[in-house]
Amino acid sequence: xxxxxxxxxxxxxxxxxxxxxxxxxxxxxxxxxxxxxxxxxxxxxxxxxxxxxxxxxxxxxxxxxxxxxxxxxxxxxxxxxxxxxxxxxxxxxxxxxxxxxxxxxxxxxxxxxxxxxxxxxxxxxxxxxxxxxxxxxxxxxxxxxxxxxxxxxxxxxxxxxxxxxxxxxxxxxxxxxxxxxxxxxxxxxxxxxxxxxxxxxxxxxxxxxxxxxxxxxxxxxxxxxxxxxxxxxxxxxxxxxxxxxxxxxxxxxxxxxxxxxxxxxxxxxxxxxxxxxxxxxxxxxxxxxxxxxxxxxxxxxxxxxxxxxxxxxxxxxxxxxxxxxxxxxxxxxxxxxxxxxxxxxxxxxxxxxxxxxxxxxxxxxxxxxxxxxxxxxxxxxxxxxxxxxxxxxxxxxxxxxxxxxxxxxxx
Ligand code: HGY
Ligand code: MN
Ligand code: MN
Numbered sequence: 001x002x003x004x005x006x007x008x009x010x011x012x013x014x015x016x017x018x019x020x021x022x023x024x025x026x027x028x029x030x031x032x033x034x035x036x037x038x039x040x041x042x043x044x045x046x047x048x049x050x051x052x053x054x055x056x057x058x059x060x061x062x063x064x065x066x067x068x069x070x071x072x073x074x075x076x077x078x079x080x081x082x083x084x085x086x087x088x089x090x091x092x093x094x095x096x097x098x099x100x101x102x103x104x105x106x107x108x109x110x111x112x113x114x115x116x117x118x119x120x121x122x123x124x125x126x127x128x129x130x131x132x133x134x135x136x137x138x139x140x141x142x143x144x145x146x147x148x149x150x151x152x153x154x155x156x157x158x159x160x161x162x163x164x165x166x167x168x169x170x171x172x173x174x175x176x177x178x179x180x181x182x183x184x185x186x187x188x189x190x191x192x193x194x195x196x197x198x199x200x201x202x203x204x205x206x207x208x209x210x211x212x213x214x215x216x217x218x219x220x221x222x223x224x225x226x227x228x229x230x231x232x233x234x235x236x237x238x239x240x241x242x243x244x245x246x247x248x249x250x251x252x253x254x255x256x257x258x259x260x261x262x263x264x265x266x267x268x269x270x271x272x273x274x275x276x277x278x279x280x281x282x283x284x285x286x287x288x289x290x291x292x293x294x295x296x297x298x299x300x301x302x303x304x305x306x307x308x309x310x311x312x313x314x315x316x317x318x319x320x321x322x323x324x325x326x327x328x329x330x331x332x333x334x335x336x337x338x339x340x341x342x343x344x345x346x347x348x349x350x351x352x353x354x355x356x357x358x359x360x361x362x363x364x365x366x367x368x369x370x371x372x373x374x375x376x377x378x379x380x381x382x383x384x385x386x387x388x389x390x391x392x393x394x395x396x397x398x399x400x401x402x403x404x405x406x407x408x409x410x411x
Contacts, residue, residue, distance in 0.1 A: 007111060009404055011397040014107045017052065018396075021045055021087065021103065022095035031095050032387025037088040037130035037141075038066070038166065043173035045087045049102060049127060056109050058125070062177025064152045065145040066129035066170050069183070071122050072109050074411065079370075080122035081410040082186035083108065083403060085193060085362055086131030086142070094389020096194040096396075100377075102127045104192045104400040108407060119411040121187060128362045129175070135160045136169075137218060138326030143365035148182030161269070182369075188337060188410045189366035192375045192403045194391050196359050198382030206398050207345040207352040208376025212333050213364040214262060214293040214356055217302055218326035220285065221248070221309065225318040227274065227282035238280055239317045242272050244309070245284035251308045252288055255301060262358065263301060265290045287325070293356050295329050331364040337373030337410075344405045345375075350398050359384070371410075375402050 025033040025041035035041040050068060053060045058070030071080055085101025105125030112119060128146060133139025136158045144150045156167030170176045195201075200208055223241035249267035256265035270286035288305060292298040306322070313320040338354065345352035357364075357374065366372045377399035380390040 007115060007117070007404060009104070009107045009111050009397065009400040011393055011400070013110065014103060014396060014400055015393060017103045017106065018095055018099060021048060021099055024048065025089070027092070027387045030387030032093050032389060033089055033095055034091050034093055035087065035089045036091060036135040037132060038136070038169035038173055040173070042088050043175070046173070046175060049087060052106055053125070056106060056113060058109065061179040062175055063146070063179035063181050063183060064176060065142050065155055065181065066175035066177065067126060067142045067146050067183060068175070069124050069126035069179070071124045072112070072119065074119045074121040074123065076121060078121050079185055079187040080124035081119070081407050082124040082126060082189045082366070083191065083407060084124070084126035084128065085191050087127045088130055088132050090132050090134045090385050092386055094384055094387060096389055096391050097196065097384055098131055098193070100194055100391070100396065100399070101192045104403050107400055108404045111404060119408065121411045123407060123411060124186065131362055133326060135162065136166050139216070139360050140328070140362055140365050143362035145181055146183040147365050147369045149365065149368065152181050185369045186366065187370065189363060189370055189372040190337065190375065190403060190406050190410070191361055191363040192377070192399050193361055194379045194384065194389070195376040196379050196382070196384030199355060200353065200376060200378035201380065201382060203353060205351045205353045206378065206395055207341070207350045207402055209338050209342040209345065209352050209354045210333060210357050210374035210376055211338055211354050212356050213331045213361060214291045214358060215295050215298040215330040216326055216328045216360050217290050217298055218324070219288045220323045220325050221245070221288060222321045223284045223313060223318050225280070225282060225316065228280040230278040230280055233280055240280050241284040241318045242281045244312045244316050244318055244320070245270055245286045247312050248288070248305070248309050249286070252290065252305060255304055256290070259297060259301060262356070263290070263292050263297065264358070265301070291358070293330050328360065328364065331367050333363070333367055333373045334371035337371050340406055340409055341373050341375050341402065344402050344409065348398070348401060348405070350402065375399050375406070
């Protein structure tokens, strides 16, 4: 493979594909896009990327949770070196989150095709269904099912925040495919992703050799009180579920500050019913997202939040029900892949830092079945899950070139 050392991706082609995909669900006046999982926008994005896979003569398969994998034949058959990520986004999504890992994979393959190079073993690029978990929890759903950690039947029955059933939506957009699940175990898996945080930019470093992913705990809380008249009901007679929701949101913030970094806590979604100015709410439904790299600290945080929630509910005379939407232990990536990412970056004269991921990624699921690693590139101002999300072309190019050579080395 010595003749491949000089290989470089075509950054203009990669940027053009990122722009074309971001056109789908484009958020007016921004670089961002909105393609919640299994919506019409997600379907349109899927169709565009599948078209590009076919243009590259990849062998494209779709499985029963809608994961799509394109395979480039190698000199010999066998499990592919796989890359990929997701192309579903949050409602205020940027054009790089997930999309970069998929389109850089296509770029790696097109670079090899153009150079007439057949990799020693097959290469694959995939996108996994519903990585964000924002419409259908949990996050990383498609890759979770791909590695056999959730049954297709259970996944198909998941209800979305807007009252749809996952299996029906998958069929509606035409991505309920025949490929077997669990999916084929790759020889190795590498995901290129924007950092989505401030570390690389703050330290002036180009490449993150990601060492693992922190633990994630998602809970949906339903507090039920008694709707009443905002004007006539004395404060001492109220059973106000909204107050318990707001007190808990504040507690989550205070607990995260008390436990200290990298503990984080977010109440991102809250719905009051009937959500009217002059009605003491009947119910409040909200979500709690807490994360930590150390599972014992995360367990302690979960215990403290639950304890607070029950005490606040008892004090207010309301009832509370909680439902776990996602719970993933911290994941440590394979040293060999992490070392290879770092060595490849250094060989290309790039600055590199080993670091954990604050965000969840499909790689954390593939790590259950094969040697896995991730490549980070800087996010401007550390912004993500925001249409202003941006990564400089030079950094995109650096990350894609590291992906190219890491995949060739693994092959
Ligand atoms: O929630 C996450 O960390 C990812 O964006 N799904
Ligand atoms: Mn992502
Ligand atoms: Mn995301």
